[in-house]
Amino acid sequence: MAKSINFILLFSLLAFAPFCQIEGSLYPQFYEGSCPRVHDIVNSIVAKAFAKDPRMAASLLRLHFHDCFVKGCDASILLDSSGTIISEKRSNPNRDSARGFEVIDEIKSAIEKECPGTVSCADILALSARDSTVLTGGPNWEVPLGRRDSLGASIQGSNNNIPAPNNTFETILTKFKLKGLDIVDLVALSGSHTIGDSRCTSFRQRLYNQSGNGKADFTLDQNYAAKLRTQCPRSGGDQNLFVLDFVTPTKFDNNYFKNLLANKGLLSSDEILLTKNKVSADLVKKYAERNDIFFEQFAKSMIKMGNITPLTDSKGEIRKHCRKINK
Template identity: 50%
Template sequence: MASNTSFSFSAAFLIFFIVGLASAQLSTTFYNASCPKALETIHAAVSAAVSKERRMGASLLRLHFHDCFVNGCDGSILLDDTSSFTGEKTAGPNNNSLRGFDVVDTIKSQVESVCKQAVSCADILAVAARDAVVALGGPSWSVQLGRRDATTASFSAANNDIPSPTTDLSPLISAFSKKGLSTTDMIALSGAHTIGQARCTSFRTRVYNETNIASSFATSLQSNCPTSGSDDSLSPLDAVSPYVFDNYYYKNLIRNKGLMHSDQQLYNGGSADSQTTTYSSDAAKFYSDFAAAMVKMGGISPLTGSNGEIRTNCRKTN
């Protein structure tokens, strides 16, 4: 038992050390000289996309999360399949679910027009996530920059490392811990579900079989999500204010109105209840913790220096 505990501590320390070391290689001023118009170009494109379709804000935020959780924040989520590897787009958590790739293409094209092969697709995802949150009324933060792009992707890691909508609290905590993120980070980052929508297939079991759900809420969802069929029918993750980045996600959980099983796990008589309660009544605390957790998540195993490349097309390697 003692040796296992020692190993677990050493492994955890190594994860935090590596994440911290990689983050230290990033900088908020990375493009000041090489592409001074990079951030304003990304901001304008994200603002235009979200103005055209409010849901796109959640989609861009989710792309960054799903990128970082698979081999680090390296833009691998954007790669199409090739003859040498199967990309991450068709993995279970992403297939027919992730969106916004066309918006990223537009951003990349506009950035390339002001700075040729200077700004990575991975950094575009990180900045776009921040700008999308701000566009929907959420907090801002200084994005660490200097990531480079992967030249391969991992279908298997996408299937294994991204938590599913049916995940219980303990496995959720574990999945985030493996990425160097604390329980506090996990609960704060879950607040991203204050915007966006989910497919019927992601919450069907919950609305028909679980008891920790408000009966009126379950009934309201069943009309759009029958026991069979309509897998792709959408419902908002936050039915109160689905296009505003606020703390209603947590308020909903207190009322047993979490859309997915994994959401309601944050308020289900477990260790996450206290923090969820705090966020439900203190939006400023949620905003602060969310911003800090996003910076921390953005530092997961980035490629820096001479590793990787700067793709000219986010969908394929150079």
């Protein structure tokens, strides 16, 4: 009889296991009891922002990426400068380009009214990135939740850790590996450049002096380069925007990889995925051929990236306002 009871107890625990939290881990059902409408609230506000400004989807996706690569996925990117905090918004990768903070503020305000002091800004970033991907036609995935918010920021980490458009392939891969991500994650996550825009200043070098010889990057289609030069001059126009995927700029699909194969990747950091490493080049070709394989891997890599050193349990805090730490 005792054995039967033990077996039933064990079976019950195993059946319930997917909804339990292992200490320090994230899981999709984290707010199921404490804030069951969190998904609906985030999705409705992201959808409204996207309808008003289609660029916002890429901006929110980028915020999550730039957050996770600095101190882990802890919403440090959202903090304004105050007291001892120097905001990551002032770093080279974010200054004049990071956006979407008002959308996150609106989501946080709505959630605080629904379930105060419960949902972290870090989790809002993760959910917003997923919803932005889905709204533009990309893959869906269950977002592991349970992150907490940092008590500080790191402008130095933002300047040093986030891959830059003109970094070498090895530098970018190293930055990914330092975060526990591999070459598959690098290529798949680069596919997020299927939506969004880039500033002239981020790729001007490719148009005029990539190798120090005063000529355009030879890996860039020369007709495409000539078209880009009309709106991205040698000097001035730094903030002029160009779509990263000129075929379907607001649709999340695998045209980004097809563009690379046609030598029409906008950023140097895009094109080197095809020209500097055989493994990454093979992945580019695979994703260009099979949108379903790209979608499947992108979802896996987003979950993996979202798990970069999150604050959990008693670490950090749940901010009342995403721009500042609690008093």
